[in-house]
Amino acid sequence: MTPAIYSPDEIARRIALFERIRHPHKLLSEIHRALNIVRAEVNQSRADMVEFAKQNPGMTIKPSPLPLICVIGPSGTAKSHVIKTYYEDVCRTENWQVGRRAVFDFELSVDANKRQFHVDALTALKDPDPEKGNESVLRRRFGKLTDKLGTELGLCDEVQHFIASDTGKRTKSVIDAMKKTLNTGICALGLFGTQKAADIFDASEEFGQRAHIRFDLKGGNPDVADDRALFVAFLKTFKTEIEKMGILISTKTLEDAETIGCLFLQASGRLGLCQRIMKAALRVALESGATTLLPVHFAVAIDRGKLLFGIKENHFASHAEAFAD
Known part of the structure; x- marks a missing residue:
């Protein structure tokens, strides 16, 4: 499938839509x-x-x-x-x-x-x-x-x-x-x-x-059921709204157990940091003309922004080669 070509203005518009998403808790x-x-x-x-x-x-x-x-x-x-x-x-x-x-x-x-x-x-x-x-x-x-x-x-x-x-x-x-x-x-x-x-x-x-x-405030603990449930619900809200707003056609990966686990580790369960990482991954997806959010987009986004996010290890690193191919 031929990738879509989004103009800089269109990418900015979609990122701005993402910024409006809220998860009440x-x-x-x-x-x-x-x-x-x-x-x-x-x-x-x-x-x-x-x-x-x-x-x-x-x-x-x-x-x-x-x-x-x-x-x-x-x-x-x-x-x-x-x-x-x-x-x-x-x-x-x-x-x-x-x-x-x-x-x-x-x-x-x-x-x-x-x-x-x-x-x-x-x-x-x-x-x-x-x-x-x-x-x-x-x-x-x-x-x-x-x-x-x-x-x-x-x-x-x-x-x-x-x-x-x-x-x-x-x-x-x-x-x-x-x-x-x-x-x-x-x-x-x-x-x-x-x-x-x-x-x-x-x-x-x-x-x-x-x-x-x-x-x-604190990050989530993977061993605490309520923290895991909040994180899953948080990602579900963003999946629903991203697709509803037409930012991307599919963000099904946000329901995938492996992606959820990697994101939890990457953000140490911190919702604010997770949101920033998702935004960066969306930008990578849009810049590449993708219509579906994939783990590889997280891998590239984290690689690009390690210093900005204060991240030492990329938990999506195994997916990075797919982007180069």
């Missing part, structure tokens, strides 16, 4: 619900402050610290996916008014310090001068901007980036900025990072005690 729903609870607590705390001010004119009190939620796990466990799907499944349905931004997300810069924490947050909130001023000035602007936008929750990704100093000064500096964000009622925080990010709790026991809830 219990843990994702639990994290989304926890984020909703945190936001509700923020709104209740603010309502209590308004009510106190009405009943006690001229008197001010320090607000109660806003809640903190943490999502920790190794690369490829879909931490960023949690943020993306929260926007899709929750925020999008809320129909925010123009000028309101109840939730925002930002990525912490490498080697971030206290000042950079505020710069990163202000940049995400589209402040016109996110780097203008010292740390105190930036924090005040951060508070005024979140108040204006009605911001309840800031989702901070790549939290492990500030764990970079042997002396621990940088770590303590950023923790102090986060504590002040919570203590002064600016907004609640959701922290997302690798296992290294958990060191913030060792650096500050007090900060760790602020955590409303902590989720520890």
Whole structure:
């Protein structure tokens, strides 16, 4: 059979369709619900402050610290996916008014310090001068901007980036900025990072005690039935949607026991990493004009992206020769 010839634009279109595929599962729903609870607590705390001010004119009190939620796990466990799907499944349905931004997300810069924490947050909130001023000035602007936008929750990704100093000064500096964000009622925080990010709790026991809830994401264990079942269900969702969307005619290999086993080992049961590997394999298939996804496409994709995926062994290597032929 003569291979199809897909234009670069057509390949990009089909890859974009793949990016829309979602597999809902219990843990994702639990994290989304926890984020909703945190936001509700923020709104209740603010309502209590308004009510106190009405009943006690001229008197001010320090607000109660806003809640903190943490999502920790190794690369490829879909931490960023949690943020993306929260926007899709929750925020999008809320129909925010123009000028309101109840939730925002930002990525912490490498080697971030206290000042950079505020710069990163202000940049995400589209402040016109996110780097203008010292740390105190930036924090005040951060508070005024979140108040204006009605911001309840800031989702901070790549939290492990500030764990970079042997002396621990940088770590303590950023923790102090986060504590002040919570203590002064600016907004609640959701922290997302690798296992290294958990060191913030060792650096500050007090900060760790602020955590409303902590989720520890992990890869799957092949010896655990629930982990295997989740992985199989995950692949089934992608098989169904890839074929339904017309990205490829057939992805039957995603139901094959050997392919499932190799993918599980390749991704260490991590759904986020598995999804990235599938995307790379789809690109290989489309570039070669295939209409059916095959194990050889995984072999080539993994070979190409070993450094990107952090992979040392290609569990599909035995299929690679077929591509060369």
